[in-house]
Amino acid sequence: MQTEVVGGGGVRLGVRVVGAEQSRPIVFVHGWAQSSLAFSPQLADPGLAERYRLVAVDLRGHGTSDVPVEGYDDPGLWAADLAAVLEFAGAPAIVVAWSYGGLVLTDYLRVHGTEGIAGIVLAGAITELGRGRPGGKVGQAMRAALPDALSEDIAVALPALTTLCDGMASRPVPGAxxxxxxxxxxSVPPAVRAALFRREVDSADVLAAVDVPALVIHGTEDAVVDVSAGEYAAGKIVGARGRWFQGVGHLPFVEEAAEFxxxxxxxxxxxxxR
Incomplete structure (x- = not known):
């Protein structure tokens, strides 16, 4: 089912929902310049859908959601967006955050703590942003794509984005x-793609304060978000468990969908x- 919720500042957020309303919710938060479609393997998994309510959101400026002009550097708005999704899903929820989705999750934690969250899963995620911050270290594929991937000139942006997408996986993924x-x-406007990087985020204290179970999953061959970013988060969150998928890139939920x-x-x- 495709529906929507109203996030921070009245922005409409598209969400995809699978599973029974009374079930424990799992909320999926995608990464930079992507959409809820990335989690298609999980949304289509009958074992998950039979037991849990699966809710995958399109972040503001992405997918089927509204594209506001401003606000992409405001942690309060990101926190409000995720709060709206959690309320819709029926908290407490398990939050699965991929790539830039890890920043959205830390924005929420910074404002609300772990209210409404039963547990978190960081999948190839960054939790910080800015030069020299270990929780935001990117890999070669992302470094090679910037700044061309932010260009409004399609002749410049398309090759960079194609190369980036090719570099997401360490092995071939289905063509479709x-x-x-x-x-x-x-589909994400160039201005939005650029705006997402215009902030500095330090999350050491936020991660250290997490008081719900946490699982960190990261591919050892991730060329978009360096594996050290996952190791950093796992080391900061008390009691976090790490799962390092050998030979896997930035799409562990696709490349090793069954294992993930x-x-x-x-x-x-x-x-x-529990």
């Missing part, structure tokens, strides 16, 4: 999905048991 990833990039989904089921099942 590969094209969907590129299509998601191109199994790890998510195990993590969620442990929370239900």
């Amino acid at each position: 999905l590969a094209q969907a990833l590129l299509g998601s990039c191109l 989904t199994s790890a998510l089921r195990q993590f969620a099942g442990g929370l239900l048991a």
